[in-house]
Amino acid sequence: MDTTPIINNFKSEEYQINMGPQHPATHGVLRLLLTIDGEIIKKVEPDLGYIHRSIEKMCERDSYQQIVHLTDRMDYLSSHINNEAVCLTVENALELEIPERVKVIRTIIAELTRIASHTLWWGVMGMDVGALTTYFYGFRDREMINDIFEETCGARLTMNYNIPGGLMFDIHPNFVKRTKEFIAHFKTKLPEYDLLLSNNIIFRKRMEGIGILTKEDAISFGASGPVGRASGYSCDVRKHHSYSAYDKVKFNEVLKTEGDTYSRYQVRVLEMWESLSIIEQLIDNIPEGDFFAKTNAVIKLPEGEYYQKVETARGELGVYIVSTGTKNPYRMKFRSPGFSNLSLLNHIAVGGKIGDLVATMATLDLVIPDIDR
């Protein structure tokens, strides 16, 4: 018998590959340094800062009214909710009485924003797993919401509809009618989403059982929003630290326990139904009254520290203001949901294939300016 050991001349070697900053799956200017063995991901190292504008530093020289406008540019898909976060912080610090009308309108528009963000995400999700048609379906429905926004506040994406103390204008007379039209339209279209993508066998096979995040890890990594809730971690700020008009409406916090990519997908789709129900409950009950509370032209927050969290489409956005009593914040920090959600990417993507990484990343729903700020 031949006993010479078999010498393997073919060495397998890990190699590194740059995904981004210009790559279709990173949805912006995120750069991932991947260490790969064949097709299997060994390490994911995010490299950030390609779109960093130092919003936190800019805030230190701006007045509070100006800061609201900067926040649009963070998570541009939930711009209204970002504005709301800053406004709420300032209002709470000033202990302003906000008219009920403002609270209700803010809530309705925030939920519309959430739907708009989720429809876009849904389209892009499909595109990332190779089903290009979903993209256009998502945009079709988002377009209706954008039209409503445009009519009410003149902008479609970076809305700046909130000001500290209330809203910039009252709602457009058509607002209620068109929102109802949208609800009726979207209720027929949401089941279509399930037909086209959610129940597709290829899609299910690709999404189920990959990128698993346990509840403990979700909490420890500071996951929030749909990412956390898909792991069974109840983290809906609207429920736990209710703000605006969320305490007046009934809605469910969508929770899944699997923690895989498909459950993250499902949470977002089901959340659109919940958002629809919130809007339905409020749209007929917008109270009459002022659309803003009077504030001083120069807002000076009393000395102290203020923190406010809100639930954006991506998760928990925290605004931390350290004020020394001047018209500018002394230190302003945004705790963005995308930043924490990105930090767990390495944890859940390792061991998967390149295709898995793309699908997993799509369900984290990263918006890069939100991470970079």
Place this chain on the structure above:
Amino acid sequence: MNITKNIHEWLFSLMPETTASIVEMVLIAVVYLAIFAVAGLYLVLLERRVAAWFQLRLGPNRVGYQGLLQTMADALKLVSKELTGTLKADKFLYNLAPYFVIVTALMAMSLFPFTKELHAFDINIGIFFLIAISSIGVIGILLAGWSSNNKFALIGAMRSGVQTISYELSVGLSLLTMVLMTGSLQLSQIVEVQEKGGWLIVQGHIPALIAFCIYMIAGTAETNRAPFDLVEAESELGAGFHTEYSGMKFAYFFLAEFINMFIIASIATTVFFGAYLSPFGITENIPLLGVFWFLGKTLLLIFLMMWFRWTFPRLRIDQLLVLEWKYLLPLNLMNLLLMALMVLLGLTIQF
């Protein structure tokens, strides 16, 4: 075909036999090349319009009537574009790759019987030749991925290699299943069998239907189209193997994809749906209408492939292989046995 006969006679009367036949071959090749380059362009247009239709938009409709000149304009643009490349590319292989792909695609075109007479190259191992040719195309893709010195391209090329080698089996076996009924690999013979006894998909009923389904799946995978477009996988690899190609070289890859789609659909038409034969022989006395029927059936199948592409998400590489080796291949082998039994026992439907 009188014109072709006249040209043939005129050529042979003009010069010695060998020269004449060479000139004739060149002439045929040029005609085919021109027709299919244009056909490829219109397939691109068709795909764009079909995609637009699926995706609630209009698609190209500005250049020419209903956008008919759009892809012509695109092709002109691509011709006039600068050919860029990577510095450290393996220049020879890098330049060779696109030609490999387009040449093999065009070579296969010569075999199809568009009508009884319009049949350029009726080789007696027709089906075998087609399978062989279509698998050479993958060498071009591998070369492109390897030589362009780009990791994304390399991953795409490796995926392509794995995919084509796997799905070749299913394409071959499902066609072999049909060949059992015809007893010949020659395409004209296959059509003849169908002329006598009805389309093969009807003759072979259940196993033929299974073979057709497998063939369409494997054929879609062979052409690297969605849901099997892992080779390009734009959301994963950017553009896959042709990341570093531009201008006309890119256009060759692009065109080859569409011509390959045409080939896969044409093979299916010839083997399953009676090539140029009209349904129930309604236009049997007008032979030229065969072209219409052939192209009509082919386009229908192409539409089916476009439908796949714009509906399904992409598979993952391991799922792709699992599908082939664990499901399609055993099914195919069993189907082959079933067909052999049927032919042996004479259970095929004959008109």
Place this chain on the structure above:
Amino acid sequence: MGLTKDYNTKIMTNEALQNLISLWIPELEFTEEKSQFLNITVPPEQLIPLMTQLKSNSETNFDYLFCLSGVDWGKELGVVYHLESTTHRHQLVVKVKTEDRENPTFDTVCKIWYTAEFHEREVFDFFGIQFTNHPNLKRLFMTEEWDGFPLRKDYVDEINMIIK
């Protein structure tokens, strides 16, 4: 859903928290002034024992670090940790400060909360605060060769910064 939850359970008041925590480490500074949370200021060397205790003790169980920010108080540099318990739903702020502006150093908490790894890198990037035992303390947003720490109050960049 079938999941009915009571969303407003807060087991411990700030006062009870203060009493409990001051039992563990006596020399802590507590304040509720100028903030909606209970604030604890902890000396740097006590940071890790306190944080470990806050997370692991079943009565406090602060398992969610929802914000970690660096702050430049002028004389001092520091880090502010915002903590929440996902079971008890009480919140707490822990602050740690140092007067050493040349070489500010704290211990890392990223073994306790994984999310701190990225947040601490951000703080290092903008405030130049070192975290000992951090697995991968590199610049996160800025380039490696960037000079200075932009979010510090004494940072000057005459070209890029517009001061009003």
